Amino acid sequence: MTMGAVMAHKAIVVTNCTNRKRQSGVGVVALAAVETSGPLATVAARWAKAVRKARPSSEARDVYMGRAFTEAQRVTATLKGTLHIISAGLGVVDAADRIPSYDLTVSEGTNSLKPLLIQLGKEPSDWWAALTAELGGQHSVPALLDRHPDTLALFALPGSYVALIAQDLASLTKTQISRIRIVTSDHGRTFLPDNVRHVALPYDERLEGSAYAGTRTDFAQRALRHFIEVLGGHRLSPEEARATVANAMRNLKKPAVPVREKKTDAEILALLRKNWHRFDGASTRLLRYLRDEELVACEQGRFRGLWCELQQELDTKG
Incomplete structure (x- = not known):
């Protein structure tokens, strides 16, 4: 059987962790609670210790x-494969792994690594190297590929997470890269x-x-769906895929x-409050309503904060 034939039937999907998580507010491991003085390796060691100490929740x-x-x-279900997550706080984890509640991101937002990395003059990939060294090599990208030999690995990641694993990608063998x-x-x-x-696909x-x-x-995950559902891309060689x-x-x-149009937080909250029940409080639908019907300019991170504020307000009244 050729490598192409194997890959057509055997695939894994690798995506990024998200700021939105289902977790209790109790026992959440957060960067704000970890001492961040000293070199990056020391901070990573403290973070890893806190993660190991926390009880896996879900x-x-x-x-x-x-x-x-x-x-x-x-996409994972379509391919009958397995799903894996690039986590800024936990390294590579499998979807079936039980993990602790944590709050850490390489993207913008609360408990973001960005201010720390800027302060230390380091790159996201430096954090990833320090983190995986502390948590164990099994949490790296090369180790993931080694655990799934003769398998096509489909990475769907935003730029911030590509930057995070850049050193791991640079260390891959030609055989690993081919799949x-x-x-x-x-x-x-x-x-x-x-x-x-x-092996990067020219989606735009x-x-x-x-x-x-x-x-x-x-964007990356939607593009991956298009690649699989419309183009049957998992059956194509790198050249054919591109x-x-x-x-x-x-x-x-x-x-x-x-x-x-730009509006104040108060004006946006008023629109969300007025239309909350119309969209059953669904954040995605409310954001689309703001942008498509009201033509309001609202960046997703800002919207998320306002949506959470309003949800808490309505739950308190409720």
Whole structure:
């Protein structure tokens, strides 16, 4: 059996962790509670100690929320494969692993690593190297690929998580690289080391002109769904995959972006409050309502904070 034939029937999906998590507020391991003085390796050691000390609460698949994670799960089910998560706080974890409640991200937001990395003059990949060294090599990308030999590994990651695992990607062997495909944005591809650029797929914003439109935060996972469901990409060689994606993008047109009005937090909260029951409080639908019906400019992180504030207010009244 050829490698191509094996990969057509055997695949894993690798996605990123999300800021939205189902977890109790009790016993959450957060960067704010860890001493961050000293070199990065020392901070990583303290973080790893806190993570190991925490009691695992739920399987990873039941913790992460949001469209990006749901899309990755959907592709995994289509391929009858397994799902794996790149976690800024836990390294590589399997969807079936029981993990502790934690709050740490390489993206913007509360408990973000960015301020610490800037302060120390370090890159996200430096944190990843220090973290996986402390947690054990089994939490690295090369170890994941070694555990799944002769399997196609489909990585769907935003730029911030490509930057996080860049050193791991640079360390891969040619054999390992031949059986991975990387789906990310134009921006995400700028973080890729040279050795894996040829297995990155040329998806771009023209995808928004298809039935797979969405938000920037779930771009990679939506593109992966398109790659599998529309193009049957898991059956293609790296060269065929790149050419097929490029051709699909040429047949799509990026939709015109409407001009949206800036509003204050109070004004946005008033709109959300008025339409909360209309959309059953669903955050994705409310964000689409704001942007598409009211033509309000609201960045996703800002919207998420306002939505949580309103949800807490309504729960208190409720």
